[in-house]
Amino acid sequence: MTQDTQRIDTVMTASPVIPVLVVEDPAKAVPMARALVRGGLPAIEITLRTETALEAIRAVAAEVAGAIVGAGTVLDARQYDAVAKAGARFAVAPGATEALLSAAAGHDVPLLPGAATPSEVMRLLEAGYSRLKLFPAEAVGGLALLKALASPLPAARFCPTGGITPANAPAYLALSNVACVGGSWIAPAAAISAGDWDGIEQRARQAAALDR
Numbered sequence: 001m002t003q004d005t006q007r008i009d010t011v012m013t014a015s016p017v018i019p020v021l022v023v024e025d026p027a028k029a030v031p032m033a034r035a036l037v038r039g040g041l042p043a044i045e046i047t048l049r050t051e052t053a054l055e056a057i058r059a060v061a062a063e064v065a066g067a068i069v070g071a072g073t074v075l076d077a078r079q080y081d082a083v084a085k086a087g088a089r090f091a092v093a094p095g096a097t098e099a100l101l102s103a104a105a106g107h108d109v110p111l112l113p114g115a116a117t118p119s120e121v122m123r124l125l126e127a128g129y130s131r132l133k134l135f136p137a138e139a140v141g142g143l144a145l146l147k148a149l150a151s152p153l154p155a156a157r158f159c160p161t162g163g164i165t166p167a168n169a170p171a172y173l174a175l176s177n178v179a180c181v182g183g184s185w186i187a188p189a190a191a192i193s194a195g196d197w198d199g200i201e202q203r204a205r206q207a208a209a210l211d212r
């Protein structure tokens, strides 16, 4: 029951930002993912916050060369099974439960679990998970929390998500215990619904060019 750090590192190092996506219309998923890949963000997280998210994940996995499509908001074992079957290459959760870690152990789709406190980080490290999502990053302490965690818990590497913007992303990416950040600003739901592929590509390009 440990994390496949090599495979999750492939996702976390693919680009400085993982776009977090809410896709209402699965027909939009493929052109959206192509725009993100063109802009330099191959690793993308489609959240299970819509009825059609699994269909969107399936379509991107099957049709978008160069994309590393993952599933977000994976909360339980049933959802873990479903996203693995749909072709997700990684799974992201806002937190972690025993049931979710057990489900992850039964699949070769690697899990990026969420943590927000030192005890949650310690429990995940004990369970063999060192690559973690800090969620909701800004609300739980953001930069100050990550700086404070670096000395006592140096093994943990984070993808802070929740409240990350183009303005604060550089400060997060400069921290030694941050591998990448996640955020919805690159492809907000309205831009996806409107089919604004050029705007998504442009914001992806800017995000891909951030230093870390």
Ligand SMILES: O=C(O)C(=O)C[C@H](O)[C@H](O)COP(=O)(O)O
Pocket: 020, 047, 049, 072, 073, 074, 092, 093, 094, 135, 161, 162, 163, 164, 182, 183, 184, 185
């Ligand atoms: O549903 C999940 O599992 C999530 O991943 C939540 C997202 O990370 C945040 O909703 C993104 O936060 P914003 O960039 O502030 O919009």
